[in-house]
Amino acid sequence: MKFVLYAFLAGAASAFAFEPMALWPLLPVAFAVLCELICRAKSLGRGLLLGWAFGLGQFVVGLNWIATAFTFQAAMPAWLGWIAVVLLSIYLAIYPAMAAGIAWRFGRDNRVALVLTLGGAWAITEWLRGTMFTGFPWNPAAASLAPTTLISITAMIGTYGLSGLVVLLGGAIWLEYRKQWLPLVLIVAATGLLWLLPADVVPADPLTVRNVRIVQPNIGQEDKWRPGFDQEAARRLALLSGRPGDDRLLLWPEAAITDPLQDNRPGDPQAFAAFQRAQAASLLGPNDKLLTGGIAVWSRDGQHLNGAANSIYALAPGGRIVGRYDKAHLVPYGEYLPMRPLLSAIGLSRLAPGDVDFTSGSGPRSIDLGEPWGRVGLQLCYEIIFSGHVVDERNRPSFIFNPSNDAWFGRWGPPQHLAQARLRAAEEGVPVIRSTPTGISAVIDARGNLVKSLPWRTSGAIDAVIPAASLAPPPFARFGNAIPILLGFLLIIGGIAVGRRRR
Known part of the structure; x- marks a missing residue:
């Protein structure tokens, strides 16, 4: 069992390769250790167990921010958060287990074959992790490279x-340790080639001047839904939004306005929603627009609420709605409660306030804001982590707006979220702009580079010009996850062929 413990410790250490520690070399080293452990495994079951222990260690440490979310829900004890982290990690670790099992099955007698099959299987099982049971592709191995220029490779082969x-x-590090240095040379050479290929797909400067102001009011989750705090929140948003400008796009975070911005109930509810929109739009100049997170509610009988949507509103002066996007990929237990009759009966509730579950929207959408901003793609909060699912391919945007509320997620969650937004920008060749209540708000260019940002737990605003999108969609934007899946299978097939030839 000591090898299982070593695998768990290697996985736990590898979590520090991701943000906020960003010690990215730890991850390749951890994979080198995993290769050695798989090579020493005596059976397929032991190989699967080693991969599972590695994943368990990485997820329990790396997803510690999930436990923080439970501290904001008075209806549930804080210790339940750590139980949730462990239970989720037990499930997520199944995918590294599958990758390790495939590597053992086809590479146990040949080290090069083991490396090739593990690399291919890891790519495929990460895709599965982001797809099965609504998916949770948080912290893919590629996210560890977000602070490096290697992130641009995702334009070719995806996350x-x-x-x-x-x-x-x-x-390759493991093979070098085993005195098989040729694979190291080949892998480094291939990495360098991929890094060079997408270098010129983005123009040097924006084609037009498109001014934005990103607001980060530093409103913590402990205050956001507190009765009577809405006036203070409005004051901070107004102060940071500055004076009305000329052709200025104002960007506010997810659920910046906690009262509904649309309500189909007649009388006071409908009038109050219109008032909320007009109040927010009072900060706009004649040619300005506002993108803000907000809530829509509706009723079938005109009295009782039957549904709600977590939305992004595009508002023009006077509070006129230019467009609305409803979040499609909802967070289980956060925005809706699965098996509500059963779980409600035992006292559990969703983490976000409210008794009505959110309803999901139809998927990625672009809204045309007119000149000079053009089309904006909209992705709410953690929707941005789903590789290949953030852009309306029939109506490609010139940039993506990703408002989020990361105030739930302690110190580790926000920088990890930002790293994954950088991956989406590089994959799609489209800049991403994030606005969050407590950070990290940012402007990301079409190569995934961080142009401007506001630190965590800081109040402020970013004035920026929207970076340009790629001149043409990069390969990943055209073919999506078919590229990494095909690459994964080719690596596995190559590993099987190498193993058989050597035997």
């Missing part, structure tokens, strides 16, 4: 392809 490459780098 899951880059994750497989990280595994190959770890395997």
Whole structure:
């Protein structure tokens, strides 16, 4: 069992490769250790167990921010958060287990074959992790490289392809340790080639001047829904929004306005929603627009609430609605409560306030804001972590707005979220702009580079010009996750072929 413990410790150490620690070399080294452990496994079951222990260690440490979310829900004890982290990690670790099992099955007799099959299987199982049971692709191996220029490789092979490459780098380190240096040379050379290929797909300067102001009011989750705090929140938003400008796009966070901005109930509810929109739009000049997170509610009988949507509103002067996007990929237990009759009966509730579950929207959408901003793609909060699912391909945007409320997620969650938004920008060749209540708000260019940002737990605003999108969609934007999946299968097939030839 000591090898299982070593695998768990290697996985736990690898969590520090991700933000906020960002010690990215730890991840390839951890994969090198995993390769050695899989090589020593005596059976398929032991190989699966080693991969599962590695994943368990990485997820329990890396997802510690989930426990923080439970501290804001008085209806549930804080210790339940750590139980949730462990239970979720037990499930998520199944995917690294599958990758390790495939590597053992086809590479146990040949080290090069083991590395190739582990890299390919890791890419495919990460994709599965982001797809099965609504998906939770948080912290793919590629996210560890977000602070580096290697992130631009995702324009060619996607996030899951880059994750497989990280595994190959770890395997190459292991092979070098085993005195098989040629694979290290080949993998490094391939990485360098991929890094150079997408370098010129983005123009140097924006094609037009598109001014934005991103607001970060530093409103913590402990205050956001507190009775009577809405006036203070409005004051902070107004103060940071500045004076009305000329052709200025104002960007506010998710649920910046906690009262409904649309309500189909006649009388006071409908009038109050219109008042909320007009009050927010009073900060706009004649040619300005506002993108803000807000809530829509509706009723079938005109009295009782039957549904709600977590939305992004595009508002023009006077509070006129230019467009609305409803979040499609909702957070289980956060925005809706699965098996509500059963769980409500035992006293559990969703983490976000309210008794009505949110209803999901139809998926990625672009809204045309007119000149000079053009089309904006909209992704709410953690929707941005889903590789290949953030852009309306029939109506490609010139930039993506990703408002979020990361105030739930302690110190580790916000920088990890930002790293994954950077992956989406590089994959799609489209800049991403984030506005959050407590940070980290940011402007990300189409290569995934951080242009401007506001630190965590800071009140402030960013004035910026929207960076340009790629001149043409990069390969990943055109073909999506078919690229990393195909790459993964090719690596597995190559590993099987190498193993058989050597035997």
